[in-house]
Amino acid sequence: MKDLKRILLNQKVELEQIDLAMLCTRKEEQEIHLNSKLAQIVIGVRRSGKSTLCQKVLLQNKVHFAYVNFDDERLRHVSADDLDAILQELYVIYGAFTHLFLDEVQNVNSWHLFVNRLLRQGVKLILTGSNANLLSGELSTHLTGRYHQIELYPFSFSEYCAIRGVDVQGATTMAYGLRDHVLDDYIMTGGFPELIASPEINKRNYLFSLREAIIKKDICQRYKIRYQQTLSDLANRLLDWFCQEKSFNDIAEELGIRSVHTVKNYITYLQNAYLLCSVPKFSLKSSERNAGRKLYAVDNAFISQHENALLTESFGLRLENVVAIELLRRIHLEYEQLYYLRKVQDFEVDFVVVESSHVRELIQVTYDFVEPTTKLFNREVNGLVKGAKLTHCNNLTLIMMRGEARDIIVDGRTIHCVLASDWLLGRN
DSSP states (O other): OTTHHHHHHHHHHHHHTOOGGGSOOOGGGGGOOTTOSSEEEEEOSTTSSHHHHHHHHHHHTTOOEEEEETTSGGGTTOOGGGHHHHHHHHHHHHOSOSEEEEETGGGSTTHHHHHHHHHHTTOEEEEEESOTHIIIIIIIIIITTOEEEEEOOSOOHHHHHHHHTOOSSOOSHHHHHHHHHHHHHHHHHOOOHHHHHOTTSOHHHHHHHHHHHIIIIIIIHHHTOSOHHHHHHHHHHHHHTTTOEEEHHHHHHHHTOSOHHHHHHHHHHHHHTTSEEEEEBOOSSHHHHHHEEEEEESSTHHHHSSTTOOOOOOHHHHHHHHHHHHHHHHSOTTTEEEEEEEETTTEEEEEEEEETTEEEEEEEEEEEOSSOOHHHHIIIIIHHHHHHHHHTOOOEEEEEEESOOEEEEETTEEEEEEEHHHHHTTOO
16 A cells, blocks of 8 residues: 555654643543453544543553554555555554554454454454444454443543533532533533633534534445435434434424434434434333434534534533433443433423333433422422332432532432532532
8 A cells, every 4th residue: 555654654653742741531541451352442422532542541551552543534445455564564663562553443344354363363452433333233243242342422521620620629619609610611512622622623613524524434434325415414403302302203204204214224323423322211111112212412512513503592401411421421331221201291300220120210400490480390300209109219319500409308209409510520
């Protein structure tokens, strides 16, 4: 391949320019096991910091590793047949390395065969990818358990505070006020690392380009989408409908898409590429769980910054979106699931956390609970009480942006009212 060595050398130089002192510590760093025989795979939406996370762990541990980034446009025509040539050049450049870091490896067809061979040879592998199908498809089929998955989202509120230099421990009025001020910013602008680190970036252009890359590279190219504009229009409308319950039939009818099957596929692709996340409806019937779902943006930055966005100042829904993504960050996918609960014309619970088929917690999210109206109180509190009766769960939490942190007792059930800033920082 022409200029291969120069490309890999350029990537090495870029890697060496990283200043570790400028990087935020993220909890997912502890999940990367450098001495494991399993391939360590970090997966998540584009620009969430996957590459930086891996580089930081490798550099801090002074590991002798080689690096190749397959999201480089100069490597866009690389095929499986080129991988041996790339490996040889890496040995020329780096010498006898112990670890190999393959960035956005899903861009190479049949990459899994190459990875399998390297694992058999004892090479320690660190991989990143921007498509969940990378795991649900190729990995489960071809690596048969020889990988460890780490899911990475954009910055959490805790990480956002660290970047902004906010005191997260103080209990003074000033400390709480400043945290709430920063949380207001967070729920409006989101947590993409580059936008926080470089405030001079044009956010609208950045997010438009990012969304286009997700749709074109991670979906259209991968799944050979014929009607790309339909997919793009669907993505825009679904981002407008964040935090809302939608059925596949409703979506197809509202957008004039004749095939419900196409809608299902497109939404699956958008989820696999981490543009959207969905939470299914809690029910003992699988048909009901699959029929209804609430959609959330993977980061609040996408809520306003997309084509023809329906701008909304609904801080309550934005806070719910933040809580949804934080819950997805926290749950252990092996034995925990996240749902919502809704009985039409009766009540709704925003989140139901299930652990090993047992309902562990019910969570309601509201913005202003300082002096709740009767309607607001009944909707949020009675929803939790009715949900508790239905699910036999007494661990009830009300997350609020404004209000008094305390326990309230309704119909003999205790509801823990916690401030959003405390809950997001893990102090509930």
